[in-house]
Amino acid sequence: MLRKIGLLVTTAVLLTACAETRFVMHTAKRLGETNKSQGDYKVGKPYKVKGVEYTPEEDMAYDETGIASWYGPNFHGKYTANGEIYDQWDVSAAHKTLPMPSIVRVTNLENGRSLVIRINDRGPYVAGRIIDLSRRAAQLLGVEQTGTAKVRVQIMPNESRVAAERAKAGGTQLAAKDTPISVKGVNSEPVASQTLSDPLEDQRNAKAPGQLYVAPQSAPVVQAQLVTHTQILDAPVTQSASKIAPVGQISRVAVSPTQLYVQAGAFSDVGNAERVKNHLTTIGNVSVTPISVNGRDLFRVRVGPLSSVADADALLMEVVDAGYVNARTVVEKTARN
Template identity: 45%
Template sequence: MYKRLSILILALFVLGACAETQLLVHTAKQIGRSTKSEPTQQGRYKIGNPYQIKGVWYYPAVDYGYNKTGIASWYGPGFHGKRTANGETYDQNALTAAHKTLPMPSIVQVTNLDNGRSIKVTVNDRGPYAYGRVIDMSRRGAQLLGFHRKGTARVRVTVLADESRMLAQQIKSGAVLAKIGTPIRRDIDVAKPGVASETLLPPQGAKKANRPTPRFTPRETVVASRQRVTDTPTAPNGIVSTGPVKPTNMFVQAGAFTRYDFANRTVARLSELGNVKITTVKIRGKEFYRVRAGPIGALENADHVLERIIRAGFSNARIVVD
């Protein structure tokens, strides 16, 4: 009798231990799964190495003077929730964009030359890799600029130098990068006193003094000895500014040369395209000779001309708008 009872108690103990072990294993799996699948929106500062797509080389670099025109496109549903080139989680409803060479992140002003609308966005991805596209906007960016349904627009892209520098410094210094499209916040440790406090009894005969009014930061802004500072200048805020709309023409630029004879040779090589001309422009005090085909009316025709010029050996050719 006692032997059977002992065996029964032992069996219950073993079963209980097994059940507890299974519970711990199950809990560990759940914790591991939730940790693994938890999305993170914090990216890193990245320039990257030169790379080649469809026979064209791209050279990422810091360029705070970047100011170019071209054709914008947009990307969204097929990439929503995936990683961008600098490690963030792509959000098609945020104010972001992809660019082929600018540092990530950078702050740029994108202006739709067709309707005058202009917004700030954060470059946090690489692309677009279609010939003749200067920037790939998020779906939300395309909506605000007014070309979501059309698919493309003539735009000007300008790097905001001060804000891009500030953003780069914040990330390099370990600042907390908030969700893209919202203000960047830094967590700054508030130093604690290094001397221990002690409550002392007042001396005999001393009068009780009135308690002074506390002078410290309101409770809402200091939590657990951490203070949050928001640098609003770096944050694309979704505000759409509108400027005047001027008539524009579309060209395909084969290149810009510092020597006229190089430009003239390029015109000769592309003579079969028809209307190819040399125009001069000063960029940062230096004179350049631009070789352009056009003007071209339809974007489809510009894409075709661009492809022919690239096949002729001018891999840096691009569509421009003036």
Template identity: 45%
Template sequence: MLRWGSVAAMLGVTAALLLGGCSETELVLNTGKVVTKPTQTPPAYKIGQPYQVEGVWYYPKVDYSYDETGIASWYGPDFNGKPTASGEIYDQNGLTAAHKSLPLPTIVQVTNLENGRSLKLRINDRGPFVNGRIIDVSRRAAQLLGFHQNGTAKVRVQVLADESMALAAALTGGSGVPSDQPQPAVPTAAPTTAVTSQALPSTTSSTASTVATAPAATSTTTSTAPAATRAVAAAQPDGRVTQTLVKPSGIFIQAGSFTQYANAQKLTTELSRMGAATMTPVKVGTQQFYRVRLGPIASVPEADRLLEKLVQSGHTEARIVVD
């Protein structure tokens, strides 16, 4: 992945603390990435090939229904001025973010579930590549959302479908996705396993030293300049922070969800040695699943510790969720 303030910005954060109800304001924002050579090419719409970071495969795809809760982190000075996965140069004072699989660019709404602050951001980078993090925002975004000092926050990330589709269309000459280059299939080089469990909706930064790209995938990158440049400028988030009401939420580790009750019960018993473990039946369409979670967990550091323990014990699909 690739990623990237000021005293005036901190004054804006202080002012935001006075917000309440449904008012809006304009406020005056650490993880790892892989650095590649900067490009001077016009903005491009990229879905991307499956890629591997530290032994884990990631599969970029279009998902306009994406709506996920989890833990956000931020990255700043160490990456400021370096290239992002989209080819742009990272600006830690910009309103951007990194995500592991959403197309570049995608417009998302990020809401801090701890204080109700909500902000539009543009995904232009890959990451974060640490278990338990779902998005890495710029330093300015972290300041505006109110977690710059803490480093992490419970968040909800939602793709803004209309804005993202309009941006994709502008960058691809109206097609949204290059018509002659359909979404690439999972390449044979990427490892696959039999499905014995399935993650349910409501699902995830350390420096990655290597990124391996699956060799069989077809690139889905399109650029139309200067229209592309104008489209990105028009889609740039304006920095308005909306104060919304948020209900109390807790941190959990979702260790898995199973179609077989016996498998879910076995994992629940195993997790009960680590803390409060629950098994909940959930239907996805017509399919019945049994979701196994550990929690609620008191803090992000504790959740990180437990998640690492689960992953090391073989539960590699476990993830931190907020509910």
């Protein structure tokens, strides 16, 4: 009888040990899956691509409108500019000058979708583009099918500083070797989340600002935290230091009609601006408009407005060929009469 009891106790101990071993192995596997390489913090030196010079810098006031594109399959699994492995299903993007990593809010000015995105690569180097979205980010913003969209890109200072410090510290750290894993330490509370809808279906249904979405089922589902609010497009991104928006957080904001222009340059001397205008008169409708930037008066030379991204791309090539290699496509709110 005692022998049977001893055998039962031994069996129970072995089963418990096996269960704990399976739990530890499963936990280690999950950590390995989610603890992707965070890459290095990198600003980088000035560089030149196709005759155009770019100067990377920490710019916590960055706020620009322009054209977004997306990249995916041909780069999936390859290294990004800061040493990460590019995953087209992550919510990320490439930018020419912002530090890596940086956190930005990208707003699609055509449908009002606004997404928090992590910058971890350099590009795009196609003329007229200001940001290159991952495939997943493009899906969530409704850009995958169209290929391009008019967007506003705003740096998120608090989030960017946190991301930078994390990268400088080597990213997320795993527990030390032989550290016991406690089941009590695992948060078993369900995570409240909702998924996002097919952007094309959104457009067909013409949902009002502030409504939530359901994610498309044709791709791996990424749980995106949702915020329902309406934001004035002219307002800067502001956050409390205690409120850090997670990458993948999406909302819908109010947007205004916009127009496309090709800007040949901005000059401090109005005479120079007028000379450039005269040089480009045969290309299209050229105008000189004054603007004050940080207390400095500048005169912008622009061609437009243009009816489509394709038209803007074609005209941009003409302006570049005319000798203005730093020309770019810009997006502005439609002027009110």
